[in-house]
Amino acid sequence: MSKTNQHDIELNLMDEVFAQYGEEKGALIPVLQKAQALYGYLPPEVLQHISRRMKIPVSKVYGVATFYAQFYLERRGRHVLRLCDGTACHVKGTPILLTALEDHYHLQPGETTEDNELTVEIVYCLGSCALAPVAVFDGTVMGRMKQKTLLNTIKKRTDLK
Amino acid sequence: MQQALVHDLAERRTLAQTRWxxxxxxxxxxxxxxxxxxxxxxxxxxxxxxxxxxxARGIRAEISEVGCVGMCSYEPMVEIQARGRERINYGNVTTRQVKEIFRHYFDGGALRKAVIVGQVMPTTTESHSHVLHSLSFRSIDAGEQIPFQSKQLRIVLSNCGLIDPESIDDYLAVDGYSALEKALLEMTPEEVIEEVLNSGLRGRGGGGFPTGLKWRFARATPSWPKYVICNADEGDPGAFMDRSVLEGDPHSVIEGMIIAGYAIGAEYGYIYARAEYPLAIRRLQIAIEQARELGLLGKDIMGSGFNFELQIKEGAGAFVCGEETALMNSIMGERGQPWPRPPYPAVSGVWNKPSNVNNVKSYAYTPRILRLGADWFKSLGTENSPGTAVFALTGQTQRTGLIEVPMGITLREIIFDVGGGVPNGKQFKAVQTGGPLGGCLPDAYLDTPVDFDSLRAAGAVMGSGGMIVADESTCMVEFAKYFMRFVVDESCGKCPPCRIGSTRMLEILERITAGEGTMSDLDEIKRLARGMQLGSLCALGQLAPSPVLSVIRHFEDEFVAHIENKECPAHVCQNLITYRVIPDLCTGCMVCARNCAVQAISGEKLQVHEIDPEICVRCGLCYAVCNFDAIEIISPR
Amino acid sequence: MPIHLTINGKHVTAPEGATILEAARANGIDIPTLCHHPDLSNIGACRMCVVSVEKARGVQTACTTPAAEGMVVNTMSPEAIETRKFVLEMLLTDHPNDCMTCEVNGDCELQDLVYDYNVKWPEHNGKRHQYEIDPDPNPFIFIDRNKCILCARCIRACDEIQNRSVWNFANRGFETKLVAGADQLLLDAYCESCGQCVAYCPVGALFDKMSLGKGRIMQVKKVRTTCSYCGVGCNFDLNIRNGQIVRVTSAPDAPVNGMALCVKGRYGYDYVHHPDRLTRPMVRAKWLDADTVAEQVKSGQWALFTEAQQRRASLSYRRTSGNGKSPAQDSQSEITPDTFVKTDWDTALDVVARKFTQVKKDHGGDAFALLASAKCTNEENFIFNKFTRQMLATHSIDHCARL
Structure with missing residues (x-):
């Protein structure tokens, strides 16, 4: 019924979230977090929906959604590779991993391959510095990452060659 | 009714101790x-x-999942103790090593990949007939404390690794919540503040402001309601002290916050935690529910008439939210931008009400101070910085991990005694404390005592506890650039000095590491730094130039090398290095050529290869894959 | 209880709760500002108003720091001046250098401060934002984000005065950008085009689109007037160049509305110079003396407004081009009793007075019913009321806003 928007987004998935946070003051950030968990990102329709339901101007919803690094306003790849560029990881070789990705897949941090297969992101410190450099592939933390292992993992777990 | 409630808790504690x-x-x-x-x-x-x-062995055992003991380089770590035998801590125990350690412990077999970290000795500290339980590690043969533990004093980390963080009974068994009981039933709020003030506890978030004074200000504001806020937005790269406390001992933070609430007259608390810490958040949530179940949170706690509730607020990825006013904006669902003080949080904070913001560790210290006494705490550490300091020791040391040391210990003791010095025979170059808002110090400063004032005087800061050791392979200019890029990414954008100043400074640093800098750039950096320090709205912008300035101060020669000689002495900056095959060592195995993404390497099988610097993108893959160390990094000029 | 403090060696008093900035300005001491506006909340973002306060660390923003008893403030300390110069220089490193052709040249707070503090436009190879100029089809509001200094005055004006919250910042750090709604077009973001944001913009980032290229502050004469659209009585300044209204600007000292205006008051002025606007009274020929009409038309004092002209006038509202008929053909037309004659005010009002008197005499005052207009001022409506009840002797008066 509510799938009348451009991206075919099921807006009533959000009803439960609004029920949970109801009239709680300052709940915009947790609501955005739940929305992202539901849709994988924050499509414009969802931002407008949140604005209407929570009676918060959409400019504010958008301002908050774009301020915090955690929120994505664009669809992301089927697989997400996050590379830690915290100090320890940086010192222990994350820049070399990034160069490898750039060379092999023309991917810069924050970008998604054209076939929507892989998104690469930079994070600052996952707190596992002793395992530096750390990569997180689809939520699995992998420590002491080397170029070869990284490229092999991508080959093994995605459709990328 | 009151007696009954206190009695209930006492009963539960006895039961917990029996179970323990x-x-x-x-x-x-x-x-x-x-x-x-x-x-x-x-x-x-x-x-x-x-x-x-x-x-398989038919052994019935009690297994306890505990928090982190801090020796990260040995993870995963497993301890085994059979009744009447020593308790051994094994490191590097992945699934494959499980059999190995069982054979070692029970059958006397040899270890291959797993290692013995040490023999674990339960230790206790006593003061005013109260006991602080903890663990220490001794080497098996000598019986002395193992080096990593030798200088450590575990107070705020005392429960980490000792108890199951998901069990309130474990916490009760080691006298948890007895400080709360004492505060609520035996002390007035003023007495609690007095005790914390007398202990000399200074805020562990980095600022070092006396915690008791902060509480006194918050109590003095006549407005209601008031809020207690725990800053668990540990954003410094390389720092994970707060995470370990929250993961390993969440109840101590909760107990500290309830005590703070009682002291300042607040009935509601927020824990603002990084969303990047899902495990910490989950364990906190469990702990809060357990405390609520026992009536330690909620209405009329222990019959004292005092009410307190607690809520976790997850951050959403913004370093600036570690700044207290930005943090409060974020709690209120706003963009995490700081506001100029005054108004101070103690007067007008979250929802324009008096708020008290402290770091995770500051709260975790308080129950221990109330239990063992202000004089006990004051007797530790130095006169102006009593107690202990928790550091996440990372970077180029033999041993890395989380350490708790008495204030006043020197940097040298931490890096060389606890950390075991720089590995692989390399030279120590610098130690960085305080993350992107801190500074780095060269070897001449290694005997600086670690406390709030000495570090500040030396040009570094205590920070919230990140300590990164760099060896000779680290390019200090690149190091400075890295921190500035972090600031550019994390600047909130509200005030021009930080928003634009940091961008301009990064541009200069990028120019220098690309070999396009001039000597006047150094003056320009200092000028920009001065403007940012003077004009920025919050500590992020004011302190952001610190790492760069400290590098200029202590490692100016590296800047000069990049600028005048177009050379990166540490062979890090890509534009200033080139890769070369060492003909004598090259066996012509073709591994490098096969791996090169841009086909910059030529050479037939079994013949010496050659790298074309024009094609080479300096990715370093050849250097990494060569089995004969036949590729070297050199400066082209 | 008033607060006593010292600013630049001068002992001054300020009411309790006043900021240092308010205390200073009330006593004739200026402190430069960019993000501050007396109508809006203070955010302390731009760092221009920093001052040195004895015993306080660093510099403080005068717009957010409350004046306190015994405070010693120096608004021109070396640190304060250094900070201001640095802020201005930083702003200029990400600002175009086109004051020569900028709409707000001479009326720009940034330009004034850059002049006051003698800051030069910095040449550098670093990043400057390159936003599209005038990206929004809104007919009234012109946007040039390259000139935006992120002071958030438009955001606060829209939020705090207009209560629309159309504007906000997106992103953070150097990439912070002013956006409408969720980075939408203004109209999609429920903008009602009141132009408050433009009025509060201290630079040329937001401007009135209808006034682009029509004249800058030094080229126009400002004439204070009262808005004719409704009875609120908003005041504003008509900006006149060569006898033409080229822009409406808010008058901060307007007693009723201050800076606030609605879309009609701010942008609904183009009717004034419209060729079809009626500027003279017209009376049907049958109410006038035929000989006088002939005489006056002949001498050119009066003119005929024929049906053909009427038709064309109404058409020209819908079509810009004429219907091909030349006006000369109409001048010959016959005068019928219903033909409108463009007369003078005295003649027209005489006709009205005569007719009113006749009606009142024949049928009494209650034969009249009068409707006042919401577009009239309170004063005009007051006179209208008096005229109705005292002159016409009826209570049948109402107001079109009730219809």
């Missing part, structure tokens, strides 16, 4: 370190392996 005894003195008692580091290293699989092995 039974558990720790079972036929076989096994603990598995289940911090984020441990899990990332494979602790979950190790745990499954242990259960299988126990079954």
């Amino acid at each position: 005894q039974a558990k720790t003195q079972a036929d076989v008692y096994i603990t598995v370190g289940m911090g984020t580091c441990g899990i990332a290293a494979g602790a979950n699989d190790a745990l499954k392996g242990i259960q299988r092995e126990l079954e």
Whole structure:
């Protein structure tokens, strides 16, 4: 019924979230977090929906959604590779991993391959510095990452060659 | 009714202690370190392996999942104790090593990949007839404390690795919540503040402001309601002290916050935690529910008439939210931008009401101070910085991990005695404290005592506890650039000095590391730094130039090398290095050529290869894959 | 209880709760500002108003720091001046250098401060934002984000005065950008085009689109007037160049509305110079003396407004081009009793007075019913009321806003 928007987004998935946070003051950030968990990102329709339901101007919803690094306003790849560029990881070789990705897949941090297969992101410190450099592939933390292992993992777990 | 409630808790504590005894003195008692580091290293699989092995051997054992003991380089870590025998801590125990350590412990077999970290000795500290339980590690043969532990004094980390963070009974068994009981039933709020003030506890978030004074200000504001806020937005790269406390001992933070609430007259608390810490958040949530169940949170706690509730607020990825006013804006669902003080949070904070913001560790210290006394705490550390300091020691040291040391210890002791110095025969170059808002110090400063004032005087800061050691392979200019890029990414954008100043400074640093800098750039950096320090709205912008300035101050020669000689002495900056095949060592195996993404390497099989610097993109893959160390990095000029 | 403090060696008093900035300005001491506006909340973002306060660390923003008893403030300390110069220089490193052709040249707070503090436009190879100029089809509001200094005055004006919250910042750090709604077009973001944001913009980032290229502050004469659209009585300044209204600007000292205006008051002025606007009274020929009409038309004092002209006038509202008929053809037309004659005010009002008197005499005052207009001022409506009840002797008066 509510799938009348451009991206075919099921807006009533959000009803439960609004029920949970109801009239709680300052709940915009947790609501955005739940929305992202539901849709994988924050499509414009969802931002407008949140604005209407929570009676918060959409400019504010958008301002908050774009301020915090955690929120994505664009669809992301089927697989997400996050590379830690915290100090320890940086010192222990994350820049070399990034160069490898750039060379092999023309991917810069924050970008998604054209076939929507892989998104690469930079994070600052996952707190596992002793395992530096750390990569997180689809939520699995992998420590002491080397170029070869990284490229092999991508080959093994995605459709990328 | 009141007696009954207190009585209930006493009864529960007795029960908890009985269970604790039974558990720790079972036929076989096994603990598995289940911090984020441990899990990332494979602790979950190790745990499954242990259960299988126990079954196979027909051993009945008590298994406890505990927090992190801080020795991250040994993760996953497992302790085994059979009744009447020594308690051994094994490191590097992935699933495959489980059998190995069982054979070692029970059958006297040899270890291959797993290592013995040490013999674990339960220790206690006593003061005013109260006891602080903790663990220490001794080497098996000599019986002395193992080097990593030798200088350590575990107060705020005392429970980490000792108790199961998901069990309130474990916490009760080691006298948890007895400080709250004392505060609520035996002390007035003023007395609590007085005790914290007398202990000399200074805020562990980095600022070092006396915690008791902060509480006094918040109490003095006549407005209501008031809020207690725990700053668990640990954003410094390389720092994970707060995470370990939250993961390993969440109840101590909760107890500290309830005590703070009682002291300042607040009935509501927020814990603002980084969303990047899902395990910490989950354990906090469990702990809050357990405390609520026992009536330690909620209405009329222990019949004292005092009410307190607690809520977790997850951050959403913004370093600036570690700044207290930005943090409060974020709690209120706003963009995490700071506001100029005044108004101070103690007067007008979250929802324009008096708010008290403290770091995780500051709250975790308070129950211990109330239990063992202000004079006990004051007797530790230095006169102006009493107590201990918790550091996440990372970077280029033999041993890395989380350490708790008495204030006043020198940097040298931490890096060389606790950390074991720089590995692989390399030279120590610098130690960085305080993360992107701190500074780095060269070897001449290694005997600086670690406390709030000495570090500040030396040009570094205590910060919230990140300590990164750099060796000779680190380019200090690149190091400075890295921190500036971090600031550019994390600047909130509200005030021009930080928003634009940091961008301009990064541009200069990028120019220099690309070999396009001029000597006047150094003056320009200092000028920009001065403007940012003077004009920025919050500590992020004011302190952001610190790392760069400290590098200029202590490692100016590296800047000069990049600018005048177009050379990166540490062979890090890509534009200033080139890769070359060492003909004498090259066997012509073709591995490098096959791996090169841009076909910059030529040469037939079994013949010496050559790298074309024009094609080479300096990715370093050849250097990494060469089995004969036949590729070297040189400066082209 | 008033607060006593010292600013630049001068002992001054300020009411309790006043900021240093308010205390200073009330006593004739200026402190430069960019993000501050007396109508809006203070955010302390731009760092221009920093001052040195004895015993306080660093510099403080005068717009957010409350004046306190015994405070010693120096608004021109070396640190304060250094900070201001640095802020201005930083702003200029990400600002175009086109004051020569900028609409707000001479009326720009940034330009004035850059002049006051003698800051030069910095040449550098670093990043400057390159936003599209005038990206929004809104007919009234012109946007040039390259000139935006992120002071958030438009955001606060829209939020705090207009209560629309159309504007906000997106992103953070150097990439912070002013956006409408969720980075939408203004109209999609429920903008009602009141132009408050433009009025509060201290630079040329937001401007009135209808006034682009029509004249800058030094080229126009400002004439204070009262808005004719409704009875609120908003005041504003008509900006006149060569006898033409080229822009409406808010008058901060307007007693009723201050800076606030609605879309009609601010942008609904183009009717004034419309060729079809009626500027003279017209009376049907049958109410006038035929000989006088002939005489006056002949001498050119009066003119005929024929049906053909009427038709064309109404058409020209819908079509810009004429219907091909030349006006000369109409001048010959016959005068019928219903033909409108463009007369003078005295003649027209005489006709009205005569007719009113006749009606009142024949049928009494209650034969009249009068409707006042919401577009009239309160004063005009007051006179209208008096005229109705005292002159016409009826209570049948109402107001079109009730219809």
